[in-house]
Amino acid sequence: MFKAIKPVAQVALLIVGVAMVGFGIKRGEADAVLAKAIRLCLECIGIG
Amino acid sequence: MDKRKNTASHLLARFRGLIQAAATLATNIHLPNFAKGGIYQGAGKAVCVPGLNCYSCPAASGACPIGSFQSVVGSSKFSFSYYVTGTLILIGVLLGRFVCGFLCPFGWLQELFHKIPSKKLSTKKLKPLTYIKYAVLLFAVVLLPVLVVNDVGMGDPFFCKYICPQGVLEGAIPLSIMNVGIRSALGKLFSWKLAILIVVAVLSVLFYRPFCKWICPLGAFYALMNKVSLLGIRVDHCKCVSCGKCVKVCQMDVDVTRTPDHAECIRCGKCVGACPVDAISFRYGLGLTGDKPAQSTQACENK
Numbered sequence: 115m116f117k118a119i120k121p122v123a124q125v126a127l128l129i130v131g132v133a134m135v136g137f138g139i140k141r142g143e144a145d146a147v148l149a150k151a152i153r154l155c156l157e158c159i160g161i162g
Numbered sequence: 163m164d165k166r167k168n169t170a171s172h173l174l175a176r177f178r179g180l181i182q183a184a185a186t187l188a189t190n191i192h193l194p195n196f197a198k199g200g201i202y203q204g205a206g207k208a209v210c211v212p213g214l215n216c217y218s219c220p221a222a223s224g225a226c227p228i229g230s231f232q233s234v235v236g237s238s239k240f241s242f243s244y245y246v247t248g249t250l251i252l253i254g255v256l257l258g259r260f261v262c263g264f265l266c267p268f269g270w271l272q273e274l275f276h277k278i279p280s281k282k283l284s285t286k287k288l289k290p291l292t293y294i295k296y297a298v299l300l301f302a303v304v305l306l307p308v309l310v311v312n313d314v315g316m317g318d319p320f321f322c323k324y325i326c327p328q329g330v331l332e333g334a335i336p337l338s339i340m341n342v343g344i345r346s347a348l349g350k351l352f353s354w355k356l357a358i359l360i361v362v363a364v365l366s367v368l369f370y371r372p373f374c375k376w377i378c379p380l381g382a383f384y385a386l387m388n389k390v391s392l393l394g395i396r397v398d399h400c401k402c403v404s405c406g407k408c409v410k411v412c413q414m415d416v417d418v419t420r421t422p423d424h425a426e427c428i429r430c431g432k433c434v435g436a437c438p439v440d441a442i443s444f445r446y447g448l449g450l451t452g453d454k455p456a457q458s459t460q461a462c463e464n465k
Contacts, residue, residue, distance in 0.1 A: 116389075121449030123390050124255055131251035138245025143234050144208045147245065150233040151207035151217040151225040158218045158229060158322045158329035159337060159344070160352030 171443040175431025178263070182270040188223065189213060189267055190332075195220035199340030210249045212257070213266030214380050216326070218333035228303055228326070228380050232319035236307035250383055258391025259384045262374055263428035268328050269374050275366035283368045286415050291376045292426060298325065299379035321379060323351070327359035370413035374428065385425035393429065393446050395422040400462035401441035408433035408442060418442060 138144065156162060174181075189211045192202040201220050210227040217225045227246055234243035253261060262269050276282075285291075302325060307317035322329055334352055338345040365372040374381050388394070397419050409417045411432045416424045418433045434442045 117449075120390065124392060124448055127251055127255045127390060131248045131255065134244040134248025134251065136248075138243060138248055141240075141244070143240060143243055143245035146234050146237055146240065147210070147225050147230045148205065148208035150230065151222075152201070152203035154201060154337070154344075155216070155218040155229065155233075155319075155322065155329070155333070157319050158216050158326065159334035160330055160355045161334075161344070161347045161349070162323065162351045 169440075169443065171431065171434045174444060175434045178431060181264050182273070185213070185265040186267040186270055189215045189265075190219055190221035191223045192221045196336050197340070199337060201337075210246060212253050212261045214268045214326075214328050214378060215266075216322075216329040216332045218329060218337070220333075220336055222332070226322075226328075229319060229322050232303055232307045232317075232322060235304070236311075236317035236319055238311075238315035241308050250380075251387070254384050254387030255391055257384075257393050258388040258429065259381065259425075259427060260391070260393050260429040261384055262378075262381050263430040266374075266380075267332075268378075269371060269428070271331075272362070272366040272371045272373055275363055276370055278367045280367050282370075285369050285372070285375060288376075289415060294376050295378055295382040295385075298377055299382040303379045324354070325358065325377070327355060327362050327373070330355045330359045371428075375414070375426070381428075388425050388427060389423050391423075392448060392450075393444065394450065395427065395429065395433070396443050396445040396450070397422050398441045398443075401439045402437075403439055403441075405438060407436045407438060411436040 195202055198220070201218060202222060206223055207217060207225050209224045210230055211222075211224040212227070214228065215222055215224075215226055217229055227250055231243050231246040231250075234240050234246060257265075298321065302321040306320040309317070310320075311317045330352065334344075334348065334355070338348060362373050362377075369375075395418055399419075402419060404419070408419060412418065413432070414424075414426045414428055414430075416427045418424075418427065421427075429444070431444065434444065
């Protein structure tokens with residue numbers, strides 16, 4: 115049964131993925147990621 | 163030259179080391195920053211790279227997906243990241259754990275450590291440990307940054323702060339070498355994470371990819387996607403002679419003839435190279451399954 119629904123699930127996930135990326139960018143998450151990534155992550159390097 | 167050994171599957175498996183090196187370089191393209199003691203601050207950092215690569219690495223081209231997720235959900239503005247989750251879903255469906263096997267710098271590093279001559283230990287009896295990474299994903303990455311917050315509603319990136327060895331290797335060490343301010347600020351947290359890095363390095367010499375198998379939350383996410391990824395492994399049961407060579411060569415403890423889309427399969431292709439009858443290959447496409455079901459002998463002969 116999974117073989118029958120697998121292509122449907124794959125396409126659905128691709129659509130969901132694209133939609134989520136678009137929605138996330140629209141509400142400012144990409145800017146939030148950029149803001150974090152261009153600053154030194156003190157937690158990551160063990161300073162906290 | 164044996165023609166069958168030059169199929170795309172064989173070539174992919176044969177040149178995997180080169181692809182891993184190239185992926186590591188592409189993920190960390192800004193090499194001059196190692197000498198400058200700073201990090202890349204361009205717009206490329208808004209894009210998540212597919213593997214585990216700390217964005218505090220001076221050379222990092224993009225953002226770590228796990229770190230990015232935690233930073234977004236740990237902010238006071240958001241409690242979930244559609245952008246990062248959507249990116250991971252897309253990568254997961256398109257590639258699955260091929261990312262682990264070919265594109266992740268930390269996976270490659272563990273393989274390099276494993277090449278150091280030593281007694282090698284099997285992880286076949288340690289399969290229950292593979293479930294730990296799902297707990298790391300759920301608690302350290304997803305829940306704790308949202309639930310454990312300070313007075314202004316911001317949460318710590320728990321996985322990055324307390325577990326991830328990549329941040330120490332790629333960030334703390336190169337930056338502290340060049341920057342006396344960072345060097346003087348390192349304390350107990352750095353010591354803890356350095357200890358984790360050393361333990362992972364030692365374990366990698368003894369075991370194959372212990373961090374990937376047992377701890378990595380990114381590997382855990384891609385593992386969930388292996389069943390639905392467009393890229394997978396196909397076994398032609400008409401050709402398969404059940405010699406067991408593919409099982410013997412698999413260092414992720416997967417029997418590809420029975421479960422070609424297993425969550426632990428990192429698509430390294432070692433089984434492709436080991437098969438004496440070319441029954442195993444990579445496959446890519448919608449709706450394709452890992453098995454060509456065992457047909458009748460007549461059906462196999464008619465093929």
